[in-house]
Amino acid sequence: MFGKxxxxxxxxxxxxxxxxxxxxxxxxxxxxxxxxxxxANFQIGGSPLTPPTEFHFSNFVDAWQQGDLATTMKNSAxxxxxxxxxxxxxxxxxxxxxxxxxxxxxxxxxxxLFLSxxxxxxLFLVxxxxxxxxxxxxxxxxxxxxxxxxxxxxxxTLLLRSFLMKxxxxxxxxxxxxxxxxxxxxxxxxxxxxxxxVLTVGLIAGxxxxxxxxxxxxxxxxxxKKPIATSFLSFQEEFHTxxxxxxxxxLFMLAPAVILFLFMQRRFVAGLxxxxxx
Amino acid sequence: MAVSLPAASAGxxxxxxxxxxxxxxxAASAGxxxxxxxxxxxxxxxAAxxxxxxxxxxxxxxxxxxxxxxxSGPARRAxxxxxxxxxLFLVxxxxxxxxxVIGPAIATVYYSFxxxxxxxxxxxxxxxxxxxILNDSRLHDALIHNVIWLVLFLTIPCALALLxxxxxxxxxxxxxxxxxxxxxxxxxASVVNAFLWTALMSPTNGIGHVLGEMGVPWIGDVALLGNxxxxxxxxxxxxxxxxxxxxxxxxxxxxxxxxxxLYDAAKVDGASRxxxxxxxxxxxxxxxxxxxxxxxxxxxxxxxxxVWIMTGGGPANxxxxxxxYMYKTALxxxxxxxxATLGLSMAFMTIIVLAFYQVIRRRGWES
Numbered sequence: 001m002f003g004k005x006x007x008x009x010x011x012x013x014x015x016x017x018x019x020x021x022x023x024x025x026x027x028x029x030x031x032x033x034x035x036x037x038x039x040a041n042f043q044i045g046g047s048p049l050t051p052p053t054e055f056h057f058s059n060f061v062d063a064w065q066q067g068d069l070a071t072t073m074k075n076s077a078x079x080x081x082x083x084x085x086x087x088x089x090x091x092x093x094x095x096x097x098x099x100x101x102x103x104x105x106x107x108x109x110x111x112x113l114f115l116s117x118x119x120x121x122x123l124f125l126v127x128x129x130x131x132x133x134x135x136x137x138x139x140x141x142x143x144x145x146x147x148x149x150x151x152x153x154x155x156x157t158l159l160l161r162s163f164l165m166k167x168x169x170x171x172x173x174x175x176x177x178x179x180x181x182x183x184x185x186x187x188x189x190x191x192x193x194x195x196x197x198v199l200t201v202g203l204i205a206g207x208x209x210x211x212x213x214x215x216x217x218x219x220x221x222x223x224x225k226k227p228i229a230t231s232f233l234s235f236q237e238e239f240h241t242x243x244x245x246x247x248x249x250x251l252f253m254l255a256p257a258v259i260l261f262l263f264m265q266r267r268f269v270a271g272l273x274x275x276x277x278x
Numbered sequence: 279m280a281v282s283l284p285a286a287s288a289g290x291x292x293x294x295x296x297x298x299x300x301x302x303x304x305a306a307s308a309g310x311x312x313x314x315x316x317x318x319x320x321x322x323x324x325a326a327x328x329x330x331x332x333x334x335x336x337x338x339x340x341x342x343x344x345x346x347x348x349x350s351g352p353a354r355r356a357x358x359x360x361x362x363x364x365x366l367f368l369v370x371x372x373x374x375x376x377x378x379v380i381g382p383a384i385a386t387v388y389y390s391f392x393x394x395x396x397x398x399x400x401x402x403x404x405x406x407x408x409x410x411i412l413n414d415s416r417l418h419d420a421l422i423h424n425v426i427w428l429v430l431f432l433t434i435p436c437a438l439a440l441l442x443x444x445x446x447x448x449x450x451x452x453x454x455x456x457x458x459x460x461x462x463x464x465x466x467a468s469v470v471n472a473f474l475w476t477a478l479m480s481p482t483n484g485i486g487h488v489l490g491e492m493g494v495p496w497i498g499d500v501a502l503l504g505n506x507x508x509x510x511x512x513x514x515x516x517x518x519x520x521x522x523x524x525x526x527x528x529x530x531x532x533x534x535x536x537x538x539x540l541y542d543a544a545k546v547d548g549a550s551r552x553x554x555x556x557x558x559x560x561x562x563x564x565x566x567x568x569x570x571x572x573x574x575x576x577x578x579x580x581x582x583x584x585v586w587i588m589t590g591g592g593p594a595n596x597x598x599x600x601x602x603y604m605y606k607t608a609l610x611x612x613x614x615x616x617x618a619t620l621g622l623s624m625a626f627m628t629i630i631v632l633a634f635y636q637v638i639r640r641r642g643w644e645s
Contacts, residue, residue, distance in 0.1 A: 012448075012449060015445050015448050015449050016449065016452075018441065018442075018445045019442075019445055019446065019449065019452075019456045022438070022441070022442050022445075022456075022460065023456055023459045023460065025519070026459055026460050026462065026463055026519075026523050027459050027462060027463075029463075029474050029475065029478055029519070030462065030463065030466065030474065032474070032477075032478065033470075033474050036477075044483060045482070045483045047488075048477070048478070048483045048484060048485075048487075048488065049485065049488060089370070090370045090371050090374065091371070093367040093368070093370060093371070094367060094368050094370070094371040094372075096367060097363075097364040097365070097367035097368050098364075098368075101360055101361070101363065101364035101367070102357065102360065102361065102364070103361060103364040103365065103368070104361045104364075106364075109368065109372070112375075115632075116375060116379050118576050118628055118632060119379070119383070119625055119628060120576075120579060120580045120601070120621070120624045120625055120628055121580070122580070122601060122604050122605075122620070122621040122624045122625075123383050123386055123621045123622065123624065123625040124378070124379055124381075124382035124383045124385075124386055124621070125382075125604075125605075125608065125617075125621060126382075126386060126389060126396070126608050126614050126617050126618045126621060127381075127382035127385035127386055127389060127618070128378060128382040129396075129608070129609070130396055130397075130614070131382065131385075146374070146378070147378060149374055150374040150375060150377070150378035150379065151378070151379075153371055153374065154371070154375065157371060182360070182363045182367075207465055210467070211465075211466075211467035211468065213467070213468050213469055213583050213587075214582055214583060214586075217586075218605075218609070229467055229468075229469050230469075232467075232469050232470070232473070233469050233587060236469075236473050243477055246473060246477075247474075247477075250470045250473055250474065253467055253469065253470050254466045254467060254470045257465050257466060257467065258462055258465060258466065261458075261461070261462065261465045262458060265454070265457075265458050265461075269457070269461070269527055269531075272527070272528070
């Protein structure tokens with residue numbers, strides 16, 4: 001298509017020109033972070049946007065140690081894995097019931113899930129905050145994880161349900177006739193068929209949790225319990241004059257999310273776009 | 279998220295929410311060519327946002343099943359048992375929801391009528407907090423800022439995303455690559471995006487500084503984030519930057535669902551590319567655009583992260599939005615009662631937006 005342009009077929013060059021300009025706009029700022037993470041700090045002042053002339057990999061070592069990234073990345077990893085597992089179980093059970101069990105009153109549940117997705121967290125933040133203090137779940141990774149379960153699962157239930165709707169009921173009916181109970185039908189028959197959907201749900205839950213800021217900042221105060229998102233902010237405030245160091249820390253924060261996205265792009269975008277349709 | 283994923287995970291989940299809705303909507307628009315199976319999926323999914331109107335449709339689909347079961351006693355008992363089991367499967371989801379969303383939301387209603395500080399007893403003060411809302415000029419400024427954001431949000435990133443999606447839909451080679459590049463800022467954490475743009479907007483060594491050295495006037499020494507005239511727009515720019523690629527990817531998916539025969543017909547009629555865009559593409563993706571506009575409106579209400587990190591609402595409250603104001607009221611000033619009133623107002627505005635969306639849907643969505 002590109003090579004042999006026929007007479008009236010318009011050239012694609014203007015399209016690619018626009019695409020490249022937009023790509024530079026989207027990615028350029030992130031590229032400067034990579035550049036600056038490799039420079040010595042004094043070099044940034046004069047030329048913040050240019051590639052480094054020499055590589056200072058020591059920034060990464062310094063950022064890792066001074067930001068105590070071993071601890072904060074571990075906290076984030078615990079939160080992320082725990083949230084993924086919890087949400088997959090909670091949403092998996094609910095989505096199965098809402099798609100394959102002829103749930104009486106199911107439409108009311110779905111309506112409520114939509115509403116609770118739209119409602120701002122501010123509506124329940126104040127009582128929640130003080131309730132969490134009283135329950136000793138304040139400043140507690142597990143307490144934060146429960147909030148992620150509760151607040152991520154309505155949307156992810158609906159998303160997973162749209163995947164499950166595509167699986168014909170014949171499969172489950174056949175298993176039931178063979179005498180399987182509902183839990184067996186779900187784990188042995190549905191789960192293997194629904195794996196792509198579950199994977200998408202896990203991916204979205206994981207990215208949300210890794211990047212989450214507002215609840216983490218509200219509910220975790222101790223430095224040794226902070227996930228990387230909020231500890232990065234403290235780091236940035238502490239070292240705000242050292243952009244090289246902060247850029248290196250920023251790369252630690254963004255790399256897992258971006259790499260995961262690039263590897264799972266198809267899965268991720270499909271989940272967000274066509275997930276509801278075909 | 280800008281949507282700031284301010285509202286953190288609720289925001290995040292909302293994000294997804296919309297996407298899925300949009301997908302659905304896209305499906306509905308592609309409806310004509312859908313097979314039986316597709317229709318069913320889209321009908322039920324679409325049912326969800328508008329509860330009232332499409333719920334009957336969805337349940338009608340299921341009736342054959344149910345009535346078949348009702349014919350004999352044991353079958354009916356089995357169906358009822360299955361219904362009970364189904365509710366058991368929902369217990370974790372609904373239990374958490376009652377504990378963390380519904381319960382505290384009801385408590386918020388109560389506290390909004392008190393002078394609670396967050397500690398100790400709460401004293402009933404009637405409608406005092408509500409009267410205060412009417413006279414709180416700082417709140418009114420924050421609301422105006424939210425409205426400005428909403429207007430910017432519905433124009434700039436939407437236009438960029440339409441452009442990006444349209445151009446992407448016209449090429450085959452490297453389409454996936456560009457799509458991924460546009461989407462990346464959306465998967466990067468708000469703290470990182472906020473940091474990098476704070477650096478790029480720095481008056482001492484950011485982009486403006488570099489441009490100033492090259493001889494561009496004015497921009498050289500302006501602290502975009504530290505200036506009361508520009509801070510709100512500077513933060514909004516960053517939110518839009520991180521967000522438009524997400525919109526582009528959704529719009530692209532919707533555009534790919536538009537029936538290609540419509541384009542062929544338009545070409546036969548001699549329509550130019552621009553005419554094809556305005557007469558085929560835009561109407562084809564209109565439901566998706568409207569749906570995302572709705573979600574954007576809901577997200578801007580919740581906008582928190584970028585403002586909090588980049589300016590803290592300052593300088594001199596020039597970039598304060600309602601979510602940051604509410605947060606400060608509750609957790610820095612210990613006016614939990616008044617903060618509850620603010621949170622309730624935010625929910626109320628969300629519901630107004632949803633109701634408005636229903637009206638739009640009723641009038642002309644299907645036409």
